[in-house]
Amino acid sequence: MKTTDKKSPGISAFMSAALLALALFSWPAFAGAGPVPQQRFFIGAAAGYFYPGQSSFRKIYAGPVLPVELQLGWTLNRKISIFGAARYLETSGNTVLLVAQRPEETHALHWRLATVRLGMNYWLWPSRFTPFLGAGFNAGFYKEKWLDAALATAGMATGFFVQAGGRYRLGRRWHVLAQLAYSSLPAAGDGLDHSVNLGGLNLSLGLTAAIF
Amino acid sequence: MPFRKRIVFYLLAFLISTVFLPVAAAAAEPAALLKITNPSPALSLSIAAAGAVLVQELNSCLLVCAPLPALPRLRAQGVAFAVIATTGENVSFFLLYSEHESPLLSRKDAIHCRLMEDRIWLCWTAAADFRKYLAQPFRLKALNLSAALAPAGGAEALAAMPEKEEYPALFQTGPLLADLAAQVSAEHLRSDILTLQNFKTRYASTSQCEAAGDFILKRFREIGLAAASDPFTFESRYQSKNIVAVIPGKIAPERMVLACAHYDSTSTNPLLSAPGADDNASGTAAILELARILAKEQFNFSIALLCVSAEEWGLYGSAYYADRARRNGDKIIAVVNLDMIAYPGDQQRVLDVIGNRQSEWLADLFIAVAQPHVGLRLAKVINPSLTWSDHSSFWDRGYAALCGIEDSDNPYYHRTSDTLDTLDLGFAAEAVQASLAAVAALAQPISTPAAPTGLQARSQVSASLFSSLKTVYLEWQANREQVAGYHVFRAGQSHGPYLRLTEQPIVQTSFLDSLLPPEQDYYYVLTAVDEQGRESNYSEEVRDDENNR
Numbered sequence: 046m047k048t049t050d051k052k053s054p055g056i057s058a059f060m061s062a063a064l065l066a067l068a069l070f071s072w073p074a075f076a077g078a079g080p081v082p083q084q085r086f087f088i089g090a091a092a093g094y095f096y097p098g099q100s101s102f103r104k105i106y107a108g109p110v111l112p113v114e115l116q117l118g119w120t121l122n123r124k125i126s127i128f129g130a131a132r133y134l135e136t137s138g139n140t141v142l143l144v145a146q147r148p149e150e151t152h153a154l155h156w157r158l159a160t161v162r163l164g165m166n167y168w169l170w171p172s173r174f175t176p177f178l179g180a181g182f183n184a185g186f187y188k189e190k191w192l193d194a195a196l197a198t199a200g201m202a203t204g205f206f207v208q209a210g211g212r213y214r215l216g217r218r219w220h221v222l223a224q225l226a227y228s229s230l231p232a233a234g235d236g237l238d239h240s241v242n243l244g245g246l247n248l249s250l251g252l253t254a255a256i257f
Numbered sequence: 258m259p260f261r262k263r264i265v266f267y268l269l270a271f272l273i274s275t276v277f278l279p280v281a282a283a284a285a286e287p288a289a290l291l292k293i294t295n296p297s298p299a300l301s302l303s304i305a306a307a308g309a310v311l312v313q314e315l316n317s318c319l320l321v322c323a324p325l326p327a328l329p330r331l332r333a334q335g336v337a338f339a340v341i342a343t344t345g346e347n348v349s350f351f352l353l354y355s356e357h358e359s360p361l362l363s364r365k366d367a368i369h370c371r372l373m374e375d376r377i378w379l380c381w382t383a384a385a386d387f388r389k390y391l392a393q394p395f396r397l398k399a400l401n402l403s404a405a406l407a408p409a410g411g412a413e414a415l416a417a418m419p420e421k422e423e424y425p426a427l428f429q430t431g432p433l434l435a436d437l438a439a440q441v442s443a444e445h446l447r448s449d450i451l452t453l454q455n456f457k458t459r460y461a462s463t464s465q466c467e468a469a470g471d472f473i474l475k476r477f478r479e480i481g482l483a484a485a486s487d488p489f490t491f492e493s494r495y496q497s498k499n500i501v502a503v504i505p506g507k508i509a510p511e512r513m514v515l516a517c518a519h520y521d522s523t524s525t526n527p528l529l530s531a532p533g534a535d536d537n538a539s540g541t542a543a544i545l546e547l548a549r550i551l552a553k554e555q556f557n558f559s560i561a562l563l564c565v566s567a568e569e570w571g572l573y574g575s576a577y578y579a580d581r582a583r584r585n586g587d588k589i590i591a592v593v594n595l596d597m598i599a600y601p602g603d604q605q606r607v608l609d610v611i612g613n614r615q616s617e618w619l620a621d622l623f624i625a626v627a628q629p630h631v632g633l634r635l636a637k638v639i640n641p642s643l644t645w646s647d648h649s650s651f652w653d654r655g656y657a658a659l660c661g662i663e664d665s666d667n668p669y670y671h672r673t674s675d676t677l678d679t680l681d682l683g684f685a686a687e688a689v690q691a692s693l694a695a696v697a698a699l700a701q702p703i704s705t706p707a708a709p710t711g712l713q714a715r716s717q718v719s720a721s722l723f724s725s726l727k728t729v730y731l732e733w734q735a736n737r738e739q740v741a742g743y744h745v746f747r748a749g750q751s752h753g754p755y756l757r758l759t760e761q762p763i764v765q766t767s768f769l770d771s772l773l774p775p776e777q778d779y780y781y782v783l784t785a786v787d788e789q790g791r792e793s794n795y796s797e798e799v800r801d802d803e804n805n806r
Binding site: 101143144145150152154156189191196198232236237238241 | 725
């Protein structure tokens, strides 16, 4: 017997809060926009908070999921840049019982997901703070392991993502980057649900540096 | 000659001169039949030393056959005896039971009878047709003067019994015995007695008796037992046959419990009409009923079911069987002979359990085991003079034996009116129940512990994102009897085939079967294992979620 995924009522609230934070964070940039750096390539690193998009995921892996990400980007022009990113997250959880007879039974789990993202950002206006909108494709490589049993499932899922955020220039090369991304990584499940979305909302904060 | 060889030579010479030669001489040379009334404990030694042989033990005396030259030696050893008769060519000796003042109707010149005990006569004659001169009814036992009684039969039989440490479950088989006894059918007894009665006569040496033997053989084989006809010659000119079937033992098949009855009959007109319903179609039907019920069970020891012939002529069939068993060294633990078990009389419902002194343990055991299963009273009778049935042949060969017999005087005994309509088949059925319980207990049913009960199964599935596994929780009730543990079995489909999940019996009464693919249903059974490693039948099967809430 499988459970069905339900839309979490907290997603919209979470997204609203994230966008509000982003707007507040970027507000000073509107007041004092400086010259846009001329370097075309940048690298970045970010860390954040991942909110799984599927309730069964949240039920099994209830603890906080904190991904890290590395980015490499290329600014095509003042408005558009493309980037590639690698994101990694891991967490622990416990199995969920279907039709529980002995509620005390539990099996420890470990979850890893490495995601490669390729996308494009559209920079809304050049200034000290530059908001952007972005989208792209991502591919996730996952592994779920039962720690007390010789049981592990590994696989790959592909999907898309959309994101919004902004960067705040700190100096000639450095920027603070904040972004909120929603990704979709559908995979076939054989546990709690028949289909699993490995994506979700990812709020991250990091630094980028123009390199040349 | 080396010293060791010389010792062996002298020992052999001594044995030949003191044992074998006198016995052989006793058969070949004129000898005397002696009555010894006050046997001392050392008598057997004196008898052997004198080259005499013990022929018959009676309640108050012993009958000893001694070569004439040995008589002075016996006297010299202080043995007090009376010479009853001297042997001669073609002279046969019989022990005769007769309630008449004189057992002979006529031919007192050719048939010699001397009273040995109350109603027990020693008779000898060269007349082959002497029976027709005996006052009816009578009981006969032919004496074999050349074969000494085997000594200390009871003790020997006891030695053949298993050590209690070896088989601690000995006789602790009450529920099983009750189940077996409950299967005894008076209707089966009636049917078999009627069939045997319908042979008109089963007088040994007649074709009808042979046909009755064939019927018994067929019945054994129909039951599914390995059975055989065992022909023998008696009184040098008559042929008959014993019929024997064996339920092989599983642990020690060479050890055997023997249940027997004679199927031949006699009457005042034996060649034409001897229905012998009580004597002894009843005992024969009992043996067939034992075969029917016991053949379905398994025992540690073998059970031989023996129907002998020529009992009425003088216990020839059983003597033939017992002689050969002794020569072959057969390990017969005990013999239960059933002879006349269907006429309880008007007042009492008593089955006598007759034994000699060496078989007293067997009579005690029989009563202890059987009495709880029957309403009739089992009465122990220890009397070596009661030699009038086939148990006596086994006594003579040193085996522990008893006779189950009605404690009443059947007025139709050895008459043409001994028919089914005079019998009480309810009494007969109880006698068979008692015998069956005793025989089964002696043979030791492979009394596996009872199958566990109360097995309950609950299952649940643990799920992650990509996997799920089923866990099954089993619980059951502990067996009432002491067991070493339990084995758990699982099958992917109802009623197996089952895979045993436990390497060793587990002591606890619960079991966790985990990490199972969840899509499938699983079925479980248990067995209990006792301290001897004997395993019960499967418990009732449960599906893994059968008791889910």
